Amino acid sequence: MLRRKNKRRYLAVMYDPNTSQTRVKGDIQGRFMELFGSIAKELAFLRAYHSIQNGILILSCDLEYLERILFTIAMMEQPMTVVMMSGTVRKLRERLIQSEISLN
Amino acid sequence: MARRLNIETIGVKNTPDLNSSCDVVLRVKNRSPMQGNIRQLVVCEDISGISSKTDLLTIQDFSRIRNNLTKKIRPNLGLEISIADARRLDANALGRWLSQAKYVYRLCRSTRCQFIISSGAKSIFGMVSSRTFESILTMLNISPANYWAELSAWLDSKDTVRSYVC
Numbered sequence: 269m270l271r272r273k274n275k276r277r278y279l280a281v282m283y284d285p286n287t288s289q290t291r292v293k294g295d296i297q298g299r300f301m302e303l304f305g306s307i308a309k310e311l312a313f314l315r316a317y318h319s320i321q322n323g324i325l326i327l328s329c330d331l332e333y334l335e336r337i338l339f340t341i342a343m344m345e346q347p348m349t350v351v352m353m354s355g356t357v358r359k360l361r362e363r364l365i366q367s368e369i370s371l372n
Numbered sequence: 373m374a375r376r377l378n379i380e381t382i383g384v385k386n387t388p389d390l391n392s393s394c395d396v397v398l399r400v401k402n403r404s405p406m407q408g409n410i411r412q413l414v415v416c417e418d419i420s421g422i423s424s425k426t427d428l429l430t431i432q433d434f435s436r437i438r439n440n441l442t443k444k445i446r447p448n449l450g451l452e453i454s455i456a457d458a459r460r461l462d463a464n465a466l467g468r469w470l471s472q473a474k475y476v477y478r479l480c481r482s483t484r485c486q487f488i489i490s491s492g493a494k495s496i497f498g499m500v501s502s503r504t505f506e507s508i509l510t511m512l513n514i515s516p517a518n519y520w521a522e523l524s525a526w527l528d529s530k531d532t533v534r535s536y537v538c
Contacts, residue, residue, distance in 0.1 A: 284497055302463045338507035343466060345459050347498035351376055367376065 275331040278317075278360045280352040281341060285323035289316070292325050292348065300340045312337060317357055321364055326357065377501035381527065383413065383490065397527065399428070411531055415452075419444050427530055428452055428488065434472040447484040450526065451476055455500055455508070456492030473512055486526040487519070 283292045293316040301309045312333035317326040329337045341350055352367070354360035381395040398412045403425060413427040419437045422429060428450040431437065445451065453476060458469045473489070480487040489508060491500040500508075506516040 282497065303466065335507040335510055338504045339511050342455055342500055342504045342508055343458055343461075347456075347459065347493070347495060349377065349497060349499050350501055350504055353503065 274313075275355070276313075276328050277331050277334050278326060278328045278354050278357045279337070279341075279350050280319070280321075280360055280364055281325045281327055281348050282323055282351045283325060283348040284346065287346065289319075289325050292346075293327070295344060295346065296327065296337075296340060299344055300337065303340055303343070304336055308333065308336065319361075319364070324351075324364065326360060328357065377499055379499075379502055411527070413450070413530060422449070430454065431476065432457060434469075434476070441479065442483075445479075445483055445485055448486070448526070448529065450486040450488045451480055452488040452490055454490050454492030456494070456498060459498075470511065477512060477514060486522065487514075488523065 281292070281296075293314075297309060297314055300312065300314070304312075312329045314337070315328045317328065319326045327337070338350060341348060352360060352363055354363060381397060383397045383399050385399050396410055398410055399415045400412050401415065403412050403414050414425050415428045415430060416422055416426045417430045417432060419429065419440050422444050426449065429445070430452045431441075432454075434453075453473050458466060461469055477487045479485070489505065491498055493499045509516045509519050
């Protein structure tokens with residue numbers, strides 16, 4: 269039997285650094301569930317990763333749900349924006365360092 | 373910041389200090405010849421204030437203006453909806469916002485107006501990347517490629533200030 273891993277996308281989300289990363293992640297998950305439902309939230313497999321940049325949250329999701337995640341982030345009450353996107357977390361971190369996106 | 377978000381042209385309110393690396397379009401209430409070669413769009417937020425000089429109508433409360441909208445608009449007018457308005461809405465109201473946006477798009481197609489979706493950003497956090505715009509357009513069943521092409525053509529058609537200043 270062929271077992272293939274679902275493709276994922278890694279997003280760098282820029283948010284107001286006065287807000288905690290945990291809260292931002294929770295807010296995005298909550299809004300996503302509100303808009304698309306619990307099943308979509310589970311299937312999107314949202315995960316957050318540590319970022320060394322202040323005011324940047326690295327978020328990953330299933331490629332199939334990418335459009336909905338981008339829509340959700342654009343519709344967050346607390347304004348935040350996706351500044352970068354990549355197929356691997358390592359590449360995304362490298363690109364973040366290169367572009368020096370930081371709100372310090 | 374706009375470059376990072378892959379945005380070539382941004383619309384800004386008239387500010388004395390304009391040092392932007394990207395193409396800027398000024399959103400003004402009345403067109404003035406003082407801004408040199410910076411493009412200007414005459415923006416109107418009230419449907420009753422539309423005149424022959426108005427380039428862009430910002431739709432804020434759609435349900436209130438729906439009946440007047442078809443009577444007041446004319447070809448080549450831009451109809452703008454803002455993402456910043458949608459951010460404050462709950463899921464039900466956001467669903468309604470999407471259906472209203474689709475209605476405005478269909479209206480624009482039938483009346484040869486230009487449908488415009490803008491971030492309505494007041495800070496850099498509220499800015500929206502081109503890729504995110506495309507995901508919103510996809511949600512509205514609008515082809516992103518067509519949208520960008522039509523928007524560029526419409527902006528070029530409004531580029532009248534540069535021709536009379538030179």
